Amino acid sequence: MRDKFHTGIDIGSGYTTVIIGRVGSEGELKIVGVGRTVTKGMNRGLVDDVAELKETVRLALENAEEYTGRGNLSGAYVGVTGQGISSKNVMNLALHKSEKEIITSSMIRQLVESCYPENDSLNDVLHVIPVGFNLDGYNKTRNPLGLHARTVEVESHVVSMNSTDLRNTIKSVSSNKVMVNGAVFQGLAAAESVITGDEREIGSVLIDIGESTTDLVVFKEGSPWYSTVVPVGGNMITRDISAALGVPFRAGEEIKVKYGHCMPSLVNSSEEIVVPGFQGDDKKTVLKRDIAVPIQSRMLEWLRLVTQAISASGLRAIPSGGLVITGGGSRLSGLTELINDNLDIPIRLAYPVGIKGLPSQLQKPEYSSAVGLLLWAVKHQGEKQSYPQENIWSQIKKILNKKERAIVG
Helix, strand or coil, X not given: CHHHEEEEEEECCCEEEEEEEEECCCCCEEEEEEEEEECCCEECCEECCHHHHHHHHHHHHHHHCXXXXXXXXXXXXXXXXXXXXXXXXXXXXXXXXXXXXXXXXXXXXXXXXXXXXXXXXXXXXXXXXXXXXXXXXXXXXXXXXXXXXXXXXXXXXXXXXXXXXXXXXXXXXXXXXXXXXXXXXXXXXXXXXXXXXXHHHHCEEEEEECCCCXXXXXXXXXXXXXXXXXXXXXXXXXXXXXXXXXXXXXXXXXXXXXXXXXXXXXXXXXXEEEEECCCXXXXXXXXXXXXXXXXXXXXXXXXXXXXXXXXXXXXXXXXCCCEEEECHHHHCECHHXXXXXXXXXXXXXXXXXXXXXXXXXXXXXXXXXXXXXXXXXXXXXXXXCCCCCCCCHHHHHHHHCCCCCCCCC
16 A cells, blocks of 8 residues: 555765654564665755755665656655744734633644744745743643633744755656655654654754765754754765875775764874775875874864854753764764864764664664654655645644654664
8 A cells, every 4th residue: 555655765965865654563674775876966055956866866766666667656755954944932822811711732733833934935835843831920830722821922943944945856856756854854753763752852963964064953951942054074085095195086985985984183194095096097105194184183173063053042051961963974984073072062973763673784874864754654644745834733743742653663
């Protein structure tokens, strides 16, 4: 049956990943298809060739649909990112005639819907997530349904994306005859698979290091508070290595993966390796420590931009839950040591969880966003986003529910 499959399509600048899942008879989520291919037609999170990106998505879908059969997907959630991502927190107030008036679901829906930005021709809304409600100016709650109040104030986290960037990405999927049920900021998708309930409550920062960019989401009191994209990713490190050593880009990537380290002081000062030159057969010997020098320089810049982004959230300090780092770039040796040398905060390198029996192939940080998209697809099944605005009432209902359905273990 078409409605039994749930699909997440994670389109990154480096790779495009499709994961298909199926909910079993006992409510367990099982992975039934995985497809992954090198992304073409995208650069730094932006589509620069729709035809190439369409073909990329087609190949990833083809690999993933070996089990399900072509054309049996009822729809998919697509991960999006790029410097066109922006966020803000919006406050709105509703007045009542009498304090005896009970707050209804209709009131809450209208109040949250009023948080949508008006007359924004450049951006489409991806998410409107209610953060909390304030009753009569002092009583804070996450679930005001059925309570009495003269005034109800809601604060919502609104995530938007440049309209052109979003539509180009969606076109690459829909042109493969796959209905797009919704577009999800990849930072929020990754958080679905790596951020724990405690980390959400005490406050933490999700950092997903990709090929061209780094997605960042600040969590505060159980909800996302700030979402943004930092314009530094793993490809920049590869370019730095290539320039510093005088080797081709492809060789620079291999050197980064095999020998890369963020801390020159932790690398043997006399150990050497042989690297290829630009002329094919010409090779040369370099010190491993010399590889770490440009990496450290770039990652210090990355850390500076990350801390600036956290400061831009309005928080006075990094939340006590610290940094939860994932994505392919988190594999870089010495990353935690570099951060610890500069910041006195907890750091956790995170891998995707949330699905029992997750294949070992997917238990890697580079799959956090893709796995999170599948979890998002199951959580929001039956919904359909429209642009420029999505159906947010389903999100409100989930927040009002004291217990969410336990679909996955």
